[in-house]
Amino acid sequence: MSWQILSGTLEQGLMYAVMVVGVYLTFRVLNYADLSVDGSFTLGAAIAATLIVSGYNPWLATGAAFAGGVMAGIFTGVLHTKFKITPLLSGILTMTALYSINLRVMGKANISLLNTRTIFTDFTKLPFLEDYSVMVLSLVTVIIIGFFVYRFLLTEVGLALRATGDNELMIQSQGVNIEIMKIMGLAISNGLVAFAGSYVAQNQQFADAGMGIGMIIAGLASVIIGEVLIGTSSIGRTVAAVIFGGVMYRVIIALVLQMGLKPTDLKMVTAFIVIIALVSPGIKNKVFSLRDRAGAVKGESHADNP
Amino acid sequence: MLTIRNITRIFNKGTINEKIALNGVSLELAKGDFVTVIGSNGAGKSTLLNAVAGNFSVDAGEIFIEGTNVTKLPQHKRAEFISRVFQDPMLGTAASMTIEENMVMARRRGHHRRLRKAITSKDRTVLMQELKKLGLGLEARLTNRVSLLSGGQRQALTLLMATLQTPKLLLLDEHTAALDPKTADKVLELTRSVAEASHLTTFMVTHNLEHALNIGNRTIMMHEGRIILDISGDERAGMTIEGLLEMFGKASGKHLVNDKMLLA
Numbered sequence: 001m002s003w004q005i006l007s008g009t010l011e012q013g014l015m016y017a018v019m020v021v022g023v024y025l026t027f028r029v030l031n032y033a034d035l036s037v038d039g040s041f042t043l044g045a046a047i048a049a050t051l052i053v054s055g056y057n058p059w060l061a062t063g064a065a066f067a068g069g070v071m072a073g074i075f076t077g078v079l080h081t082k083f084k085i086t087p088l089l090s091g092i093l094t095m096t097a098l099y100s101i102n103l104r105v106m107g108k109a110n111i112s113l114l115n116t117r118t119i120f121t122d123f124t125k126l127p128f129l130e131d132y133s134v135m136v137l138s139l140v141t142v143i144i145i146g147f148f149v150y151r152f153l154l155t156e157v158g159l160a161l162r163a164t165g166d167n168e169l170m171i172q173s174q175g176v177n178i179e180i181m182k183i184m185g186l187a188i189s190n191g192l193v194a195f196a197g198s199y200v201a202q203n204q205q206f207a208d209a210g211m212g213i214g215m216i217i218a219g220l221a222s223v224i225i226g227e228v229l230i231g232t233s234s235i236g237r238t239v240a241a242v243i244f245g246g247v248m249y250r251v252i253i254a255l256v257l258q259m260g261l262k263p264t265d266l267k268m269v270t271a272f273i274v275i276i277a278l279v280s281p282g283i284k285n286k287v288f289s290l291r292d293r294a295g296a297v298k299g300e301s302h303a304d305n306p
Numbered sequence: 307m308l309t310i311r312n313i314t315r316i317f318n319k320g321t322i323n324e325k326i327a328l329n330g331v332s333l334e335l336a337k338g339d340f341v342t343v344i345g346s347n348g349a350g351k352s353t354l355l356n357a358v359a360g361n362f363s364v365d366a367g368e369i370f371i372e373g374t375n376v377t378k379l380p381q382h383k384r385a386e387f388i389s390r391v392f393q394d395p396m397l398g399t400a401a402s403m404t405i406e407e408n409m410v411m412a413r414r415r416g417h418h419r420r421l422r423k424a425i426t427s428k429d430r431t432v433l434m435q436e437l438k439k440l441g442l443g444l445e446a447r448l449t450n451r452v453s454l455l456s457g458g459q460r461q462a463l464t465l466l467m468a469t470l471q472t473p474k475l476l477l478l479d480e481h482t483a484a485l486d487p488k489t490a491d492k493v494l495e496l497t498r499s500v501a502e503a504s505h506l507t508t509f510m511v512t513h514n515l516e517h518a519l520n521i522g523n524r525t526i527m528m529h530e531g532r533i534i535l536d537i538s539g540d541e542r543a544g545m546t547i548e549g550l551l552e553m554f555g556k557a558s559g560k561h562l563v564n565d566k567m568l569l570a
Binding site (some may be wrong): 156157160161169176178 | 310382383386398400407410411412419421423
């Protein structure tokens, strides 16, 4: 892989990693498979692109994208908690509604950001950063976001959020309103996803109504890849793992493209990554239990090292 | 302290499966009362406990805790007054979180949760001292995930968590039923000591008639959604398991050959 392709891949990976942190918050922390991600990623891109071509400050536009994602997350959360619609269906409803909303926001199916001022062109003006502005800005962004999410998950509110995903009855009996927790988790998650969408749009210099399709699966694949490669022994490690997973996912995709598959095949490849990741723990357990049984025959004990 | 006035709860109302789970139950607990609740399956013991905890709303009647009408309050708002230990040891704690995280969550039961670091090193010292009371060696495992603990350890931890922030009312729903006899005795002994230490008003549902008579200062028996027996003081002190079964037969109009129906 040439340096140019690799650096481009890493840049993209760091941007997508912000989205992956969002997916981690719902998928793992809240234990909620939130499909609104497909819509809110595009929403972020659409809001940022529309505001930028209308002449607004790109940093303001990026902030607006985050706010838009938060709204989308709240909508999904209210559908689920107040109207008792299942998590999957709540997400699908939001995603579907967002497809039309995104087209409304943009006024057309895609917007070009060629030769406009973006957060990245602002950054290029800084000394020594001409060639690495995208990389540096994305890296700084994902580190800051990762740090805040990590700290947040260790606060009193963060603990309540995690417990909501683990044991609803328990945390309710400790006096926490789980409906508020779920809405909050979905809001932060979709805010981060939309934020990532606005970065990606500004980097590739266009926003497109279909750019979020399959985003949730890419997010899940990244979370799983990161968890397997880095581990989940603590919150800090898990947050680092999902960020790394987001970057690794892009690297894997780049490698697959180098092998000669077409970009249009990527969704299928991603789906297979998730399928393998979801199926493999079952296979792994079987292998381990076979090995344990063999060990037990030899008189070895595994009981005291869980 | 706890006043239950004429509460009724009907499951599957208006269908062929309609069941009157609570049929105009009234009960008054004084501060510091430790009441044990017995009765056959489907008698309404757990339903009564869940009605007090707020798992569902009642169809009629009112519930007061220290003069506050909690009848309409959702479960999470009643947590300000109430601590619970469940029958299933898995339900009282968050398995994927550490022992110390579970404990600090319980310490803020019924309080506003803030955006500040949940555990400081000062907290750790306090939590360790609390854990030492259990005598299970858990004080050395503060940062272990709860999923690594046995059922008995988890139940003991849940009980400790229930008292970290002294509740007005402690609800125990057959909390020793899923444990082996030895562990069950240990957890029961712990229950007795924590309840005595802070003079907790306690409501304990049990299937074990021996436990029901040995612990606490009052025993009530339920049958078909009503309280059919309520004993305390000398009457209770002189009561035997056989006596309880006999009274059950008289009060319910059913004759029991043995205590299987009550223990089932």
